[in-house]
Amino acid sequence: MAYSYMPGFGNDFETESLPGALPQGRNSPQRPAYGLYAEQLSGSPFTAPRGANERSWLYRIRPSVKHTGRFRPADFPLWKTAPNLNDHEMAIGQYRWNPASVPQEPTDFLSGIRTMTTAGDALGQSGMAAHVYVANTDMVDDHFFNADGELLVVPQVGGLRFITEMGVIEIKPGEICVLPRGVIFKVVPIDGPVRGYVCENYGAKFTLPNRGPIGANCLANQRDFKTPVAWFEEKEKPCRLVVKWCGRFYVTQIDHSPLDVVAWHGNYAPYKYDLASFSPVGAILFDHPDPSIYSVLTSPSGEEGTANIDFVIFPPRWLVAEDTFRPPWYHRNIMSEFMGLVHGQYDAKAEGFVPGGISLHNMMLAHGPDSSGYEKASHAELTPVKLDHTLAFMFETRFPQMLTRYAAESPNLQRDYIDCWRDLKKRFNGTPEGDWS
Ligand SMILES: [Fe+2]
Numbered sequence: 001m002a003y004s005y006m007p008g009f010g011n012d013f014e015t016e017s018l019p020g021a022l023p024q025g026r027n028s029p030q031r032p033a034y035g036l037y038a039e040q041l042s043g044s045p046f047t048a049p050r051g052a053n054e055r056s057w058l059y060r061i062r063p064s065v066k067h068t069g070r071f072r073p074a075d076f077p078l079w080k081t082a083p084n085l086n087d088h089e090m091a092i093g094q095y096r097w098n099p100a101s102v103p104q105e106p107t108d109f110l111s112g113i114r115t116m117t118t119a120g121d122a123l124g125q126s127g128m129a130a131h132v133y134v135a136n137t138d139m140v141d142d143h144f145f146n147a148d149g150e151l152l153v154v155p156q157v158g159g160l161r162f163i164t165e166m167g168v169i170e171i172k173p174g175e176i177c178v179l180p181r182g183v184i185f186k187v188v189p190i191d192g193p194v195r196g197y198v199c200e201n202y203g204a205k206f207t208l209p210n211r212g213p214i215g216a217n218c219l220a221n222q223r224d225f226k227t228p229v230a231w232f233e234e235k236e237k238p239c240r241l242v243v244k245w246c247g248r249f250y251v252t253q254i255d256h257s258p259l260d261v262v263a264w265h266g267n268y269a270p271y272k273y274d275l276a277s278f279s280p281v282g283a284i285l286f287d288h289p290d291p292s293i294y295s296v297l298t299s300p301s302g303e304e305g306t307a308n309i310d311f312v313i314f315p316p317r318w319l320v321a322e323d324t325f326r327p328p329w330y331h332r333n334i335m336s337e338f339m340g341l342v343h344g345q346y347d348a349k350a351e352g353f354v355p356g357g358i359s360l361h362n363m364m365l366a367h368g369p370d371s372s373g374y375e376k377a378s379h380a381e382l383t384p385v386k387l388d389h390t391l392a393f394m395f396e397t398r399f400p401q402m403l404t405r406y407a408a409e410s411p412n413l414q415r416d417y418i419d420c421w422r423d424l425k426k427r428f429n430g431t432p433e434g435d436w437s
Contacts, residue, residue, distance in 0.1 A: 003168045005226035005272070009208055015167070015230040016263035027057045036262055037063040043180055043205065043268035054205065056266025058165070061234060067184070067241055067258035071250035074242055076110060080404045081148060081247030082118035082127050082202065088408035094365055095403070096417040097410060099356025102134040102193040109135045109160075109187035110144055110242060113198065116358060117338060117401035120308070122148045122202040122247055126301065127399045128309050130338040131198040132358070139186040141239040143258050148244050149202040151179045152297070152311060154393060156342050156356050158194030162187055162270065165261045167228025169272045173342050174391060177272045178206060178297075184241065184258050185270070195356055197340045199395045203308035206297040214281055220296045224277040227269045232262045275313055275391060283321045288329055291394065306398050314346065314392040320384045327377045330368030336401045337361040337394050344390030348373050352420060359417075363400040371423035378436070
């Protein structure tokens, strides 16, 4: 089945899955059509400035108070929340991991989340966590919402169907999906076992970065973001709702599906985006610009230009710069960089950084092309070259990313990653020409 979407980023959408279900000219009529309940979902304080004010009105079979009973604690031991300090004994360093393997036993999206790093403080609504997920089963009658932050999902293997209370989103590798804080959903792997990455954003909602002198077009364009039309089910059978709240998990039993929103309107809603529709802008004469030119989404921190999180991609693109070391330069950074690879090769690391893998270059820890990458790029003939069939990405945050015990003790940790720079030669020999032998 093909699902329908509405184009635009942060629009004031309206959608109904039964004719006349959406009240017109008012939000809360005395008796809504079809006997529905009207309910507001606030994604910003009531008094947020107009441009940042986000809320939606949901018209549903039962109000959300009926979608929770008494809560009891639930256990998702590999899903960690910041602050999560002193979780392991490993020293600082540049780290890289091979892909997580999908377990043999039945694992759904929630129990398949494994936190790699946490940053900032969820209780202070700043920072993030970087997770990988692996799953092989449907959540069936389980549902979830996250009070701690929104979830940016980056699939790497297999498609996912997110059945949310505001509509259905399907994504495959190469696309992303954002699930706002508080929105109820369940996840169905579409075509077998799945793996991917999740950025849990405790801070300000992701928005589009300013383009500055680039102007009104390119990078991620508003119309390419897709929000689902309303979809509901009337399912009267035992279901569960799991809630993540201040780093802890709770579950409640209900006797029906909470996915019962027949119509809604507003600007607080889930969305998807195909990363192939990102229009990259880059150097057309010389030098390698900062990777911020590839920012798809940004979560502002309140300090201008200092993001809580930037979601940056490294998509297929032409390299044409003259007299330029074309791969990313050597770098030390106040921001902390968590990278993943959806498919292909990353230009600074031809080997070792594999699809599904992860690298972490934390605050002020040096990184850059490996020895063979440097050798190749410093001797390459600089004809136009297309970097094709590649898609890497970065969750970059102003906060240091603290490793979890799971990440520190993972058998997938590449203990020899640091050796990728071992063979970088001293080229300085006192002459202006240097030693490029
Ligand atoms: Fe960097």
